[in-house]
Amino acid sequence: MYEIENDLKLRERAQTAFPSGVYGHQASASLSPKHPQFFARAEGGHLWDTDGNEYIDFMCGYGTNLLGYCHPKVDEAAIKQQSIADAATGPSPLMLELAETFNSKVAHADWTMFAKNGTDATTICLMTARAQTGNNTVIVADGAYHGAAPWCTPNMAGVSPADRENQLTYNYNDIESLRAAVAEAGDDLAAIIVSPFKHDVFVDQEWPTEDFAKAARQLCDSTGAALILDDVRCAFRFTLGSSWETVGVTPDLCAMSKSVANGYSLAVVTGNDKFREGASQIYTTGSFWFASVSFAASLATIAAIEEEGAIEAIQSAGDQLRIGLDELATAHGFKLRQTGPSQMPLVLFEDDDMWEKNNFFVAEAVQRGVYLHPWHNMFICAAHTEEVIAEALQRTEGAFAALKQQFG
Amino acid sequence: MYEIENDLKLRERAQTAFPSGVYGHQASASLSPKHPQFFARAEGGHLWDTDGNEYIDFMCGYGTNLLGYCHPKVDEAAIKQQSIADAATGPSPLMLELAETFNSKVAHADWTMFAKNGTDATTICLMTARAQTGNNTVIVADGAYHGAAPWCTPNMAGVSPADRENQLTYNYNDIESLRAAVAEAGDDLAAIIVSPFKHDVFVDQEWPTEDFAKAARQLCDSTGAALILDDVRCAFRFTLGSSWETVGVTPDLCAMSKSVANGYSLAVVTGNDKFREGASQIYTTGSFWFASVSFAASLATIAAIEEEGAIEAIQSAGDQLRIGLDELATAHGFKLRQTGPSQMPLVLFEDDDMWEKNNFFVAEAVQRGVYLHPWHNMFICAAHTEEVIAEALQRTEGAFAALKQQFG
Known part of the structure; x- marks a missing residue:
């Protein structure tokens, strides 16, 4: 069982150095006391904490790691570009090359921004x-996360009431609630925002029904x-395009980030010609948006995804983990609720209204070298080979055994 | 005289690949047709375009380059960290080390966020x-740039009226206008935002008067x-702390970015204990905010600034350029208006209401290998040695000669 003494000391310092410890989505305060806050090293699908403990990492940088940490080809391309130019007075032609790559790979993309x-x-x-519609109202799914700016952050501290004007909500997969919101928006509707699947925290994940996706498309068309x-x-994680291509619906605008450069900081917007004028009119920029290392890394990431069959590998690893966890749970007398796509699994326990089983199990797994998250969807990466998943399941068996002893 | 044929071809492709060419602050469309849009290489204080032309670069990545592009010690630290961990499931202890460094170097800083x-x-x-005050109104200087989010972007396309509620304005260095805005805010004042000096585009730059800085501080205190x-x-660029330390006034909260990691993407917020609780309450985060390479680069940048006396070097280079440009202008019968600190110079022409001299001169300089900006403050870096500035002045002489021929 792992000890994390160094980490506890670092966390104490972090309470003073930051406003109140590490903030945001990587704050360990919302996890078990056994989850380390800091990591000394990352490689492939593994992490090492500052006490030298090694973990099979099923959070993958909250999704930034798709091919494996420190992927040789991606890092080689990045380091090469770093010696040529990164953030400069203008972008490298790689920015153009990458935009053209997105325009060719993403079905709806006529243009790209980074x-x-x-x-x-x-x-x-x-x-x-x-800008395109001249309207203000945006319809978002109740409980969905779309970022941490004042208009969308899930916590209202520091948000003014005006920041949330012009917003209506619908329930994911609920066509009637979406139609009602559209009706309420009247002639002021600017956009409907959808997640590829319902991946809210704490609750079961839901893949969109085909009818829901089509209804959202049709409401925007009309x-x-x-x-x-x-x-x-x-x-x-599902396709080298926008994720709703897998359900046969293309958006007008698509926001991507996380894994598109396998851990190098990059976000991408793809859009169609219908919204080109609006995108041309807005003034948006950032000091590092034109930096070339991330473009080089993204080009190498896209090439490696194709060369290595990474999307298929991730699906296969996710399926192996899901099946294995179910078998272990059953063998120990528990029933899991595994929802969402297996590439981005959420694992909850049945008959666990107070989250006692979940919290206990996850803490036990972490102490055995399997980094699980109790209430956020997890992520599988291509470095989670069959052997790595098998090892993770073997380590997890002890956590189920401990759970049985506690709750069985 | 430089030709930029490759660049023109790339720009044409960019019109389609992006909504309408490169966007944001690095869009060459707002410069002369002679300014290249794309760059193939950056090193020290120099840039190379895709046609092989070499430029002495006085934009320095719009401020991201402080020590010189591809600084050996910064890049070495970054590449080393890249092989250990960058964006992972939690931050590296480097995040803590860097926060503690800011807390020790920045006078008002009790805590730091990245x-x-x-x-x-x-x-x-x-x-x-x-969050801290429970109030909503923010007072900003008329014409100041504070970013490109809906609450602050200088262009209203895509911005809803609600995004700009709760904002009042003052005129920089005008204490009475600031007092009037504070009075208008009444008991709803959350913040006054100031730039270290007035560095608005198109107009003369202004260093703050001591009285203005002290009045802003006092109004916040009261x-x-x-x-x-x-x-x-x-x-x-002025001190290894917040820039108003040079005028003897410390802010409560300070936003830094650009050069703090010498080109690696990083932004920093430092704050005092009075605002710790507010900072603890807000939910703010980003997928790449906890990535370690930028932390390593920033630590190496701070060390190199101190070791190399970079701040003094930049001031000295800026003074050399300012004096040299004045001499050249006078010798050719022109009078310049050089405003703001010489480290971040804005160079305009007297008797040039239609910007004809300015636009002509800058285009001539660019074609001779001196990358100048016609209406945005420029940036000097530590790689602009005495020899580089002398070379820049020598190249610029031809631009003044051409200007004299055209307008003399």
């Missing part, structure tokens, strides 16, 4: 929709509003 | 001020509002 974070990308989509796909978390 | 771009940092400051210094563009 930024640094998912919030940048979803905000660009929203501004583009408003009103002239933008269908914005927030593909920040999912892009390239 | 993000990716200047807009992230100014937005965190605003949210923190609102109302409980946050004094936010938007040091995104200036940080580390």
Whole structure:
């Protein structure tokens, strides 16, 4: 069982150095006391904490790691570009090459823009929709996460009431609620924002029904509003395009980030010609948006995804993990609720209203070298080979045994 | 005289690949037709375009380059960290080390947060001020740039009226206008945002008067509002702290970015204990905010600034350029208006209401290998040695001669 003494000391210092410890989505305060806050090293599908403990990492940088940490070809391309130019007074031609690559690979893409974070990308989509339509109202799914800017952050501290004006909500996969919101927006509808699947925290994940996806598309077609796909978390984990291509619906605007450069900071907006004028009109920029290392890394990532069959590998690894976890749970007398696509699994326990089983199990798994998240969808990467998943399942068996002893 | 045929071809492709060419602050469309859009290489204080032309670069990545592009020690630290961990499931202890470094170097800093771009940092400051005070109104200088989010982007396309609620303006260095805005805000004042100096585009730059800086501080002290210094563009070009330390006034919250990691994407917010609780309450995050390569680069940047006396070198180079340009102008019968600190010069012409001299001169300089900006403050870096500045002045002489021929 792992000890994390160094980590506890670092966390104490972090309480003072930062406002109150590490903030944002990587704050360990919302996890078990056994989850380390800091990591000393990352490679492939593994992490090492500052106490020397090694973990099979099923969060993958919250999705930034798709091919494996420190992927040789991606890092080689990045380091080479770093010696040539990164952030300069103008972009490298790699920016153009990468935009053309997205335009050719993403079904709806007539043009592409780059930024640094998912919030940048979803905000660009929203501004583009408003500029194009001249309308203000945006419809978002209740409980969905679209970034941490004042217009979308899930916590209202520091957000003014005006930041949330012009927003209506619908329930994911609920066509009637979407229609009602569209009706309420009247002639002021700028956009409907959808996630590729419902990947809200704490609750079961849901893949979209074909009817829902088509209804969202049709409502935008009939009103002239933008269908914005927030593909920040999912892009390239299902297909080398926007994730709704897998359900046969293309958005007008798509926000991607996370894994598009296998860990190098990059966000992408792809759009169709219907929204080109709006995108041309907005003023959006960032000091590092034109930096070339991330473009080089993204080009290498796209090439490696194709060469290595990474998308298929991730699906296969996800299926292996899902089946294996179910078998272990059953063998120990528990029933899991595994929802969402197996590439981005959420694992909850049945009969666990107080999250006691979940919290206990995840803490036990972490102490045995399997980094699981109790309430956020997890991520599989291509470095999670059959052997790595088998090893993870073997380590997890001890966590189920401990769970049985506690709750069985 | 340089030709840029390759660049023109790339620009044509960019018209289609992006919404309408390269966007944001690095769009060459707002410069002369002789300014290249794309760059193939950057090193020290120099750039090379895709036609093989070499430029002495006085934009320095719009401020991201402080020590010189491809600085050996910064890049070595970054590449080493890249092989260990960058974006992972949690930050490296380097994040903590860097926060503690900022807390020790920046006079007002009791805590530090990191993000990716200047807009992230100014937005965190605003949210923190609102969370801490419970108020909404923010007072900004008329014409100042604080980022490209809906609340601050200078272009209203895609911005809803609600995005700009709760904002009042003052005129930089005008204490009465600031007092009037504070009075108008009444008991709803959350923050006053100031730039270290007035560095608006198109107009003469202004260093703050001591009285103005002290009045801003006093008005925040008496109302409980946050004094936010938007040091995104200036940080580390005047001192290894917040730039108003040079005028004896410390802010409550300071947003830095650009040069703090010598070109690696990083933004920093420093704050005092008075605003710690507010900063703790807000939810702000980004996929790449916890990536370690930029932390390693920033630590190496801070060390190199101190070791190399970079701040003094930049000031000296800026003075050399300013004096040299004045001499050249006078020798050719022109009078320049050089405003702002010489480290971040804005160079305009007297008797040039239609910008004809300015536009002509800058285009001539660019074609001789001196990359100047016609209406945005420029940036000097530590790789602009005495020899480089002398060479730049020598090249510029031809531009003044051509100007004399045209307008003399």
